[in-house]
Amino acid sequence: MISMAFTMLSHDGPKFLAMVLAIAMAAFLTQNQASFLVSFLAMSDSQIRDVREADLWVMDSSTECFDQAKPLKDTAAEIVRGFPGVKWALTLLKVDAPARTEAGKLSSVTILGVPEQSKVGEPRMNIGDSSVLDERDSAVIDPGGMALLYPGETFRPGMRIRIHDKWLQIKGVSNASPPFTGFPIIHVSHSTAIQLNRAESRCTTFVVGRFEADADRGKVTREIRAATGWKALTREEFEEASSRFYMDQGVPHLFYITITVGLIVGAAFSGQTFLMFVKENARAFTTLKVLGFTHGQLAVMVATMAGIVVVLGLALGTMLAVGTSFSAATMPFFRSLYLPWQVTLLCCISIGLITLITAGFAFKKVLNLEPADVFRS
Amino acid sequence: MSSVPDLTGAVTCASIWKSFGEGEAKVDVLRGVNFMAALGEMTFLVGPSGCGKTTLISIIAGLLAPDSGTVSLFGERLSLLAPRERILFRRQYLGFVFQQYNLLPAFTAAENVAVPLVAAGWGRENAIGKAREVLTHLGLAHRTELVPQLLSGGQQQRVALARALVHEPRLIICDEPTAALDHRSGESVMERLATSAIHPDRAVIVVTHDSRVFHFAHRIIEMEDGLIRSSKKIESLNQP
Ligand SMILES: Nc1ncnc2c1ncn2[C@@H]1O[C@H](COP(=O)(O)OP(=O)(O)O)[C@@H](O)[C@H]1O
Ligand SMILES: [Mg+2]
Numbered sequence: 001m002i003s004m005a006f007t008m009l010s011h012d013g014p015k016f017l018a019m020v021l022a023i024a025m026a027a028f029l030t031q032n033q034a035s036f037l038v039s040f041l042a043m044s045d046s047q048i049r050d051v052r053e054a055d056l057w058v059m060d061s062s063t064e065c066f067d068q069a070k071p072l073k074d075t076a077a078e079i080v081r082g083f084p085g086v087k088w089a090l091t092l093l094k095v096d097a098p099a100r101t102e103a104g105k106l107s108s109v110t111i112l113g114v115p116e117q118s119k120v121g122e123p124r125m126n127i128g129d130s131s132v133l134d135e136r137d138s139a140v141i142d143p144g145g146m147a148l149l150y151p152g153e154t155f156r157p158g159m160r161i162r163i164h165d166k167w168l169q170i171k172g173v174s175n176a177s178p179p180f181t182g183f184p185i186i187h188v189s190h191s192t193a194i195q196l197n198r199a200e201s202r203c204t205t206f207v208v209g210r211f212e213a214d215a216d217r218g219k220v221t222r223e224i225r226a227a228t229g230w231k232a233l234t235r236e237e238f239e240e241a242s243s244r245f246y247m248d249q250g251v252p253h254l255f256y257i258t259i260t261v262g263l264i265v266g267a268a269f270s271g272q273t274f275l276m277f278v279k280e281n282a283r284a285f286t287t288l289k290v291l292g293f294t295h296g297q298l299a300v301m302v303a304t305m306a307g308i309v310v311v312l313g314l315a316l317g318t319m320l321a322v323g324t325s326f327s328a329a330t331m332p333f334f335r336s337l338y339l340p341w342q343v344t345l346l347c348c349i350s351i352g353l354i355t356l357i358t359a360g361f362a363f364k365k366v367l368n369l370e371p372a373d374v375f376r377s
Numbered sequence: 378m379s380s381v382p383d384l385t386g387a388v389t390c391a392s393i394w395k396s397f398g399e400g401e402a403k404v405d406v407l408r409g410v411n412f413m414a415a416l417g418e419m420t421f422l423v424g425p426s427g428c429g430k431t432t433l434i435s436i437i438a439g440l441l442a443p444d445s446g447t448v449s450l451f452g453e454r455l456s457l458l459a460p461r462e463r464i465l466f467r468r469q470y471l472g473f474v475f476q477q478y479n480l481l482p483a484f485t486a487a488e489n490v491a492v493p494l495v496a497a498g499w500g501r502e503n504a505i506g507k508a509r510e511v512l513t514h515l516g517l518a519h520r521t522e523l524v525p526q527l528l529s530g531g532q533q534q535r536v537a538l539a540r541a542l543v544h545e546p547r548l549i550i551c552d553e554p555t556a557a558l559d560h561r562s563g564e565s566v567m568e569r570l571a572t573s574a575i576h577p578d579r580a581v582i583v584v585t586h587d588s589r590v591f592h593f594a595h596r597i598i599e600m601e602d603g604l605i606r607s608s609k610k611i612e613s614l615n616q617p
Binding site for chain 2: 001003004007008010011012283284287288289290291292293294295297371372374375376377
């Protein structure tokens, strides 16, 4: 019966192919878009996670996410340090500035100052050592920045970048996580960052710190907030706030729409084609009924046909999605792109369920075929 | 209404009424048909187009329910069977030959013939093997692996005949088996039918208005306007 189902299905090659491709398209689109969504959401708080040492973040009350921050007064770190339950606190300076290479390539960049003593926020390195930041006018760049500012080039010592009117030596490539903004991430020493901070007189973007091990974190942040009027958040709270900020901008909706359209168009097209297939094979199905196929046997046939289509389609679509995410991940801006297995599972289950419903309709169509029509031409 | 079913016949229909449509459009297609087909015989059901022949055999096969009247096949009242049992009964006891052959276009001749066996739960290999045997018997040994599209009409109808015989049913119902064929092919199909299907424990009903093949009949039952007009026993002139 299973081989009969396959023979009938593959006899109508174009429809068979159309159904498999439609399911594959739905599987690919949903997984691809869901993986982008997951990866973008991961990017929305990546820079917070990159400051590994800090679990306390203090910022101006109007600051909503890492990328857009209003500076604090320069005594802020000292003030935060004074609260009970705070082990240490120091200034993090983030500067957004236009940059230019010797070849004339332009881009806005995000500059992060690494404190000379504590090295808090120091990047992990792909090429070179972060100790180069101690050297005068030196910087390290992230892989996304390399790709954007030096397209087609590989890192070599002696590369230079001009920020405002200052030339910096690029002495290494960091492993900084891709930021949501897509801007290159340039790490410099804190003092260099201050020199590049032309748009602002204040040099404290965030105060980052650490709670005492036994501190009541909620109490500490509440006290800082009450006393200073600033926003004091645990790392987790700030990550969540940053993600929510981007989600509220409507970024995910684009993905939701594509995912929904992919599911509906792919599954509906495939389902429609399947119903058409059953209709065109009505005579064959009617004959099978008359020759003694029970409802159970007909159900097995229809289910087998739907199963073959959905398994082939899902396999093809998933292969495409995995392939795409691997090949995209070789591009610096998408280097954090990944396809979590949960996404694949969820997409396959949804498409499987939609197919099951369609197969149900198709089976109903078969059941409703009038056996006596077998004598009519 | 009161004729007693004759259990000695393979097929016995008593006072069958059947209408289609409702109200104004209601048409009485069968108006109290009494019909019998005996074991070991080829019973021809003849009559003008539209007189209700196909409707009658649909009812005999259990594909349509009569409005009233009783049908019994080999002593079994079809209307008393549960739907599933009716399917199983049909699968075991009935074979069909259709005017349009109704072969499955995706399947080879052997696969088509194997369908009733697969339905009955045979394994694929055994079913195909048996199907090839029957096809060989019907002179199609060299055609078993071809799809219907590659066969002539006469060959397709012989494949259909093989499908009607493969599971050794006790009643074979043929609706206009030669109507789509030229004279020679029709004659050949009827010859195969006569030699293979006639069996002391089996009945064959052939619906036709092709008078060229009437000489194969043991009995000719003539229908007109939803009623049986005559039933003639044919003396064995041409019987094999
Ligand atoms: N399902 C149906 N609905 C309505 N009318 C039908 C249906 N089936 C058959 N008829 C009508 O019943 C009459 C007898 O049909 P049929 O049994 O096919 O005749 P025959 O096989 O003798 O040519 C015809 O007038 C036909 O139009
Ligand atoms: Mg007819």
